[in-house]
Amino acid sequence: MTTPSKVDTPAGPSSRREERKVLAGTLVGTTIEWYDFFIFAQLTATLLSPLFLAPLNASNPGLAQILSFALIGISFLFRPLGAVIAGHLGDRLGRKAMLVFTLVMMGAATALIGMLPTYAQIGAWAPVLLILLRVIQGFSAGGEWGGAALMAVEHAPIGRRGLFGAYPQIGVPVGMILATGLLFFLNTSMSKEDFAAWGWRVPFLLSIVLIVVGYLIRRAVAESPVFQEMALRKKESKAPLGELIRNHKLPVLYSTMIFIGNNAAGYLLIAFFISYATKTLKMPTPQILLATTLASFGWLIFTLVGGWLSDRIGRVKTFLTGYAIVFAWMIPMFALIDTKNILLYGIALFVLTIGLGLSYGPMSAMYAEMFPAEVRYSGISIGYAFGAILGGAFAATIAETLLQSTKWTGSIGIYIMVLCVISAVGVVLAKETKGRPLGVSSHH
Secondary structure, eight states: OOOOOGGGSOOOGGGHHHHHHHHHHHHHHHHHHHHHHHHHHHHIIIIIHHHHSHHHHHHOHHHHHHHHHHHHHHHHHTHHHHHHHHHHHHHHHOHHHHHHHHHHHHHHHHHHHTTOOOHHHHTTHHHHHHHHHHHHHHHHHHHHHHHHHHHHHHTSOGGGHHHHHHHHHTHHHHHHHHHHHHHHHHHHHSOHHHIIIIITHHHHHHHHHHHHHHHHHHHTSOOOHHHHHHHHHTOOOSOHHHHHHHHOHHHHHHHHHHHHHHHHHHHIIIIIHHHIIIIISOOOHHHHHHHHHHHHHHHHHHHHHHHHHHHHHOHHHHHHHHHHHHHHHHHHHHHHHTTTOHHHHHHHHHHHHHHHHHTTTTHHHHHHHHSOGGGHHHHHHHHHHHHHIIIIITHHHHHHHHHHHHOOTHHHHHHHHHHHHHHHHHHHHHOOOTTOOOSOOSOO
């Protein structure tokens, strides 16, 4: 039995400023996380194997490329560990402390990648150090999202949780716009030789500026009202993780299922389409980068719409609408991409972002409403991390494998459609959560 608490009362004008600070603080962290991720992912395709896997790149460029793509996946495997530890500490020490900690850790690892000596300078230590920094990035990313989502949702007025929760979600398209835009600028403003020699380091080092800004914004944000209430009532569970595993297995399973389809389809947009369009279809890279950037604006807009809509018609209906659009668009989308016409390519991506946004925007609010306060940080972080591994971590690899074995892009569409069905089942099983009290349970 949960009693409504002061946490769920509508906000007065005095808290408007605090709300704006919270939304800025949650958005800035996820933006930095994804900016870092996209810079790495986009450079992996072109530069990192000759710089860090030089001998292998000379003797077997294909294997070197596969290994450098595997570096993207490695960080995913450490996300659950980050989610477990940050979730456990976030449920015990507070949302704010973990938000600042994960942000600084992610930024430091990214900046250090920009300073790494290459294989030519220190030999085999170069790839070893690169892998270590990727592991640290994955660990901090695993803890980042849960804290940002909870800060946004737990500060929200009860009728606007979906919209507030969409703010950490739009960090993905905003990070993508920043990363793609910066790489486009660097690629067009310096020679290929300069970019390969030192230019590639610039985006990683610029992450330091983002960290300072993010740190200052996050320091200014108050602790989440729900966590303050937990501290007041001394209701912190001594072991949130043990409690989660014993009593909340189903919400963890459902939250994992809900994310799989969205994350896999999102990774096609992030990683697979760029490589497929430029390498297989031989379309010009600047045009493809531009189309991806424009599609990212669609993703941003529809994610906010998804959060807002879920406050109106409910989380379940919004999710199902989003997944229905992704499902129905898969085969036509690949047919448009395969025309090699840049305008049709842009339309294909943009329509996909409608479904992606509607099945991503309501996630923070729905996840937060699925778990009681005492285990909420652990629960949503772990569900999200496992959903990311099963959905996105190997989506680009699976898509590439399907393409090579079937020679038909529709097979990738069918793979994503199957995942959309799994996610839709997860949404239906989790049931509607809109308006559930977020306060601390009056007793366990």
